[in-house]
Amino acid sequence: MFFSVIIPLYNRPQEIKELLETLTKQTYTAFEVLVIEDGSKLDAKEIVDAFREDLDIHYYYKENEGQGFARNYGFERARGDYFVIFDSDCLIPSNYLETVKNYLYEHHLDAYGGPDDAHSSFTPVQKAISYAMTSVFTTGGIRGKKKNAGGQFHPRSFNMGVSRKVWEKVGGFLITRLGEDIEYSIRIHEAGFKIGLIPTAKVYHKRRTSFKQFWKQLHFFGRARINIYKFFPQTLKAVHFFPALFTLFLVFTLVCNVFSSVFAGICNTLLLIYILLIFIDSLLKNKSLNVALLSIIASIIQLTAYGFGFIQDFWKRIILKDK
Template sequence: MSYPALEFSIVIPTYNRPERLASCLRSLTRLNYPRNGFEVIVVDDGSAQPMAPTVEPFESVLNLTLLRQVNSGPAQARNAGADRAQGQYLVFTDDDCQPHANWLSALAAKLDQQPLALVGGHTLNALPHNVFSTASQLLIDYLYDYYNSRHQPSFFASNNFAMAAEQFRQLGGFDTSFPLAAGEDREFCDRWLQQGLPMAYAPEARVDHSHHLSLRRFWRQHFNYGRGAYCFHQVRARRAAAQVQVEPLGFYWRLLTYPLVRQPQLQGMLLSGLLFVSQVANMVGFFWERNQQKLPSTSAPATPC
């Protein structure tokens, strides 16, 4: 098989998950892309324990760089990795993802066709027996169906996308006013489209996502998504000089019924219930963040966005 003459920098933010990071790096050693065609940049976002012992075993088989920053969130970590990147194209994934062997070659093929596109791949739930992880991935699947079924895709998650480094830098990278892993990828995609740049879907570029969730973690995840959604709408409204707009009611009805047509009946009902819980948590997080933003300056500092 011949490969397009592309040079990639794979950027991985990580925080307090050495076992997950090791699994991610192990998967990169199995990529069927020429080893001299890509580098890997791991950005430790201020983990409690050093990540060097996790990274060192892979330095002999990967062109690998480890950076460390004071805890500032994944958006800042991705930008820091991009600043050090030497590749023509940037590829982002997360420490709890394991790319398939043909992941990079699939992204390369799409970028060879559309070199100025933001290319998003397909993410699979690696924990099908964890109902909370399954529900969380089902929500992402629904968002991909909702936002990307039209002629022009409009949303890709930052655990599996790639673009030309030059376009990323001209755009200013990720908005670092998003301190959580919530909303910063959506804002980046929206800003990308606003600049008239294309987006393209590469479903063959697959990663397995191993996000272990309990009910408490599931609630916290979607509460934070709500906080990120508020920040996204605020940033977008300021950029467009328009009022905050949210999705129509039909969006939520289709979301809640989405599992019923994709899963066995009882499993679908359970997952539909969890998606309802996710939207309650999202709404609570949205209004919590809104109230925090409106606190007077003498109160506890609000999250910037």
């Protein structure tokens, strides 16, 4: 089984260096690497060239079109039986490809996804952000689960693989951002291919390094959910409204603290209980008081940023029907 690892890249030369270093340590070596530089001003050609003796690596530079179409560019040039997609801010465990290969031989999948986790080298903020993106108290713990309240399992593009047969029949990404990976996996499902989670094929996902960057990313994710709805209305589930409802609750709580002491007491108590649950859960998982405190901030940012983005485009694109 031969893998083609495809990595879109935009102005992140240091990230690709760290990712490629982890790929040189893979225990299964039947793979190539395609780095697609998507119109970056800070290109990584010299960094990629430094790995040519250690990896079967190919570097391509194209005009900027976004990560979805950069991956398509890689698909067109890949030689593998499976195309493995990573985000440039991931670190890959040394047994990743061997784990995937063994799993696919025992349980055939046409496309797969894997979970993400925080690496011990991550900063406290990165660990808190990782918690916020995977906790049952924020995302419902749906990332990295075979089934969830949102319906079918949809691989995410930070850790995703598709077979060559999928590419030949379904093609690649139709949209380049705003939920492109979910839209793609829905079409793979509808074409009759088998998609599943490989629970042991995890990556260490650094995500954003500051809360400001995290806010921008999650606001974008909230908007992306509405974009997916425009393609597939049936995929919008009750669970997707939770961040928006939490955001409205937070606004209501702030208003009550100004105008209504009775309702303020109830809302403040509920909010305090929720914050304590996050703190205790993160403390148990991360074994760090600092990370547990930062997890409270990260979780509130995760919910409100997503919520505002969701509400913004729900109002604009569904209520006002703005194309």
